Amino acid sequence: MPNTRISIELVPRDAATLQGELHLVREAFASVNTINLPDLPRFPVRSWEGCALAKPFFAHTIPHIRAIDIPVDQPLAMVESLRHSAIREILVVTGDAHPDRPPPDNASTVLQAIRRFKTELPDILVYAALDPYRQGFRQEYDYLQQKLAAGADGFFTQPFFDLRLMEIYAELLAETPVFWGVSPVTTGASRAYWERQNHLLFPRHFEPTLDWNRDFARQALAFARNSQTHIYFMPIRIDVVHYLEGILS
DSSP: OOOOOEEEEOOOSOHHHHHHHHHHHHHHOTTOOEEEEOOOTTSSSOHHHHHHHHTTTOSEEEEEEEGGGSBTTSOOTTHHHHHHTTOOEEEEEOOOOOTTSOOOTTBOOHHHHHHHHHHHOTTSEEEEEEOTTSSOHHHHHHHHHHHHHHTOOEEEEEEOOOHHHHHHHHHHTTTSOEEEEEOOOOSHHHHHHHHHHHOOOOOTTOOSSHHHHHHHHHHHHHHHHHHTOEEEEOOTTSOHHHHHBTTBO
16 A cells, blocks of 8 residues: 555635635645645536646645536546646546536436546546444445445545544454545534534544644544555644644645
8 A cells, every 4th residue: 555645625716815825834834745625616627627736745635526527428627627637537426516507417326427537538536425423334334335346546545533433444444545535624503514414423532622622633644554444634724733733844
């Protein structure tokens, strides 16, 4: 298995802000070797465009691609951009419906999108999503197997808050590349959002404090290194350097 890769998820709100954050991360954390960017249509910079901007800062950039935006009967709009920018990895997700318009009737499913990318861009590594909270173990495991059968090369997880749950999925996915997600939840309102929107069950010992979240980030990083898997940190509304200083080198 390869050495542990460390990624930071940044939101590409606009080109100037993204480039400033990329510079900040590169200067603060030499151990970070990958950047992954979500695709949020409400912002002017799409994920693959942001990854092209990130290439001068980080060799490994991974855009999130929304299957819901890919019509089954039309060309993949981002293919030339991926080729031109030498982007070798993508993460295919379902994608939330656009707030101003319904999804097209011919939108791709995740499984369809994975197959298309593996067919049209066979040299690209395609990751899919793992969500430990949306359904039971059996159902999620079966869905992961369908994604692997469709051609997925590995997984990016929704954020974890419990090492015991990570251990279970690590055992289920032995030999499969996994980027474990870690994101700070530091307010009661944020905790309630995760519980309501993501059906998340926090462990009994969880505390919505920066200290608890920094300690968990440290434990999750050690777990990834010990299991020779990977990790990504999703700072969201917290300063990334303040969150991870003393944890990442």
